[in-house]
Amino acid sequence: xxxxxxxxxxxxxxxxxxxxxxxxxxxxxxxxxxxxxxxxxxxxxxxxxxxxxxxxxxxxxxxxxxxxxxxxxxxxxxxxxxxxxxxxxxxxxxx
Numbered sequence: 001x002x003x004x005x006x007x008x009x010x011x012x013x014x015x016x017x018x019x020x021x022x023x024x025x026x027x028x029x030x031x032x033x034x035x036x037x038x039x040x041x042x043x044x045x046x047x048x049x050x051x052x053x054x055x056x057x058x059x060x061x062x063x064x065x066x067x068x069x070x071x072x073x074x075x076x077x078x079x080x081x082x083x084x085x086x087x088x089x090x091x092x093x094x095x
Contacts, residue, residue: 020069027073029091030057031080036094049092054081 033053054077061073083089 023069023073024076027057027061027076028080029053030060031077032084032089032091034084034092036092049085051081051085052093053091054078 030053031051033051033056034049035052036049057077058074061070061077064070064073084091
């Protein structure tokens, strides 16, 4: 009887580049979501806006498998929130 040799197959835990780019685009879109409340008055303004996409995206990014990707996703979320705050880009949910 021959002894069966176990061969270890190296499995790469990396994701394809297209999936990575799609994730970054989705994080940018989610990061640009703002919740605008017209009934709340803060500092003399008629409405208040909260970066709800930044919070939701940070929760999703915290569960990411790769630690290095997580840092990049946080940076993309923060950049999207800042850009959508100053520039007329992004999505605003008005309640």
